[in-house]
Amino acid sequence: MKPDLHRLGILFAAALAFGPLTAGASDGGPSSGSASGAEEHGAYRTVEVVQGGRVTGRVSLQGTPPAPKPLPEKRPGLCTAPPVNPYVVDKDGSLANAIVYLKDIDAGKKMVPGKATLEQHECSYVPHLQAVPLGTTLTITNRDPVMHCAHAFIEDTMAFNYARPVKDQPMEKVLDKPGFTRIRCEIHKWMTSVVAVMPSPYFAVTGPDGKFVITDIPPGSYTLAVWHEALGEQTAPVVVAPDGEGVVNFVFKTRSAGAAIPR
Amino acid sequence: MSSNPYVLAAVGVVMALAARADEPTAKKESIPRPDAATLLRGEHVYQRYCLSCHGLHGDGRGESAQFLDPRPRDFTKGVFKWRSTPSGTLPVDGDLFKTIRNGLYNTNMPRWSGLTDGQLQSVVAYVESFSPLFVTDQRGKPIEIPPEPPATPESIAAGKQVYQSMGCFNCHGQEGRGDGPSALTLTDDWGRPIRPFDFTTGHLKCGGENRDIYRVFMTGLNGTPMPSFADAMTPEQAWNLVHYLRTLMANK
Numbered sequence: 001m002k003p004d005l006h007r008l009g010i011l012f013a014a015a016l017a018f019g020p021l022t023a024g025a026s027d028g029g030p031s032s033g034s035a036s037g038a039e040e041h042g043a044y045r046t047v048e049v050v051q052g053g054r055v056t057g058r059v060s061l062q063g064t065p066p067a068p069k070p071l072p073e074k075r076p077g078l079c080t081a082p083p084v085n086p087y088v089v090d091k092d093g094s095l096a097n098a099i100v101y102l103k104d105i106d107a108g109k110k111m112v113p114g115k116a117t118l119e120q121h122e123c124s125y126v127p128h129l130q131a132v133p134l135g136t137t138l139t140i141t142n143r144d145p146v147m148h149c150a151h152a153f154i155e156d157t158m159a160f161n162y163a164r165p166v167k168d169q170p171m172e173k174v175l176d177k178p179g180f181t182r183i184r185c186e187i188h189k190w191m192t193s194v195v196a197v198m199p200s201p202y203f204a205v206t207g208p209d210g211k212f213v214i215t216d217i218p219p220g221s222y223t224l225a226v227w228h229e230a231l232g233e234q235t236a237p238v239v240v241a242p243d244g245e246g247v248v249n250f251v252f253k254t255r256s257a258g259a260a261i262p263r
Numbered sequence: 264m265s266s267n268p269y270v271l272a273a274v275g276v277v278m279a280l281a282a283r284a285d286e287p288t289a290k291k292e293s294i295p296r297p298d299a300a301t302l303l304r305g306e307h308v309y310q311r312y313c314l315s316c317h318g319l320h321g322d323g324r325g326e327s328a329q330f331l332d333p334r335p336r337d338f339t340k341g342v343f344k345w346r347s348t349p350s351g352t353l354p355v356d357g358d359l360f361k362t363i364r365n366g367l368y369n370t371n372m373p374r375w376s377g378l379t380d381g382q383l384q385s386v387v388a389y390v391e392s393f394s395p396l397f398v399t400d401q402r403g404k405p406i407e408i409p410p411e412p413p414a415t416p417e418s419i420a421a422g423k424q425v426y427q428s429m430g431c432f433n434c435h436g437q438e439g440r441g442d443g444p445s446a447l448t449l450t451d452d453w454g455r456p457i458r459p460f461d462f463t464t465g466h467l468k469c470g471g472e473n474r475d476i477y478r479v480f481m482t483g484l485n486g487t488p489m490p491s492f493a494d495a496m497t498p499e500q501a502w503n504l505v506h507y508l509r510t511l512m513a514n515k
Binding site: 159 | 351483485494497
């Protein structure tokens, strides 16, 4: 079944590449990259936002999150960083480190890809999680006197794999593939990091209060999504009126609160 | 074994579209696609020679796959080990052409020296058609390999230092036998255990020349834990390392 669809997909894309027959039929989807024009960042275009609105809300977690996975007992002495707990929750259930974003928005305020850093320190990635616009330059530096590598996956397809054997030697990588990029180290398997490479500037990462604000949104109807590295993704429709505000509150449930098993 | 209707339909439409391809609308960065006749010829070659291991759908699950180690490549992900292109990028056609023509040493992938250049080119196009990435993503740009300096006792000694400072021993072991401290925990992108290369077997899977060894450091092997060292070591260090590894490989 699947491969037939693949072939049809290829056909469809071939049809797009040959242009005239399909002009105006479709905008080709987010992954078709340069097919939709010579824009700077994938399919996203900058347009003037008139009477832009905003989306706000809060992300929370119901139920008791599982304890963080313990580190292996046998590990080099310099690996002193504590285990990463993906569930950063306060006493009210506010969930931090959730990435909230508008799905499938292809035009709006200016996207400014900047610079970001990722360091390997005491056998841990610092920061553990960040969200950046597509086209951002990521500087990856090993601060440990042992070898690490940065092996990145978007879903289950690799994005890159760089050896970082030399302490304090930086390297730069332009993040040119959108997606929730999980980076690990093959030598110290417990080291994980998330670099969310966002195809539009309309995203926010929740802080300790679980709240988020996304501003300067062209008025219209959208799908708002929240993604969490251990809890998966949820979506909700949201309407942004001119100069208005859409409010969406997301609630994740842990397995102890009766949620389906993620992934 | 006959072609399925989707492919025939696809061929028909692509042919119809190809007739219009000379119009000056093609964008500079558009990704070239093989023509329908090439794909059809490639399909015939594939079904004759490749299908029993790599599977009807190119997912590496052909009838014989269960008996093979390493497993046949799953083409649907667009992830290929042996490339001339940087880490995480798609290979160029020539890379796959070379893999098929030369085979992979010490694996079940034979040399397909009996196939013509035309058959190989068409089956490369067909193999690529299993992954949507070849439609959406640009190919990687092949890396440059500078000329190899002569091997000397000094370059071999310097290469031994590189083997330490670049951490090769973590996986490949102090003697290059593929038995480093991290070796047992390694998995490929499909989650299957994978062995680091044992240099004492004497011959890389992907080629017997020094350039082939150099290329593996600088491109990494997509789909495996072997990373790219392109941003970590200089070409001089890499050639020194090649010379040192040759001494391990010569012990066979």
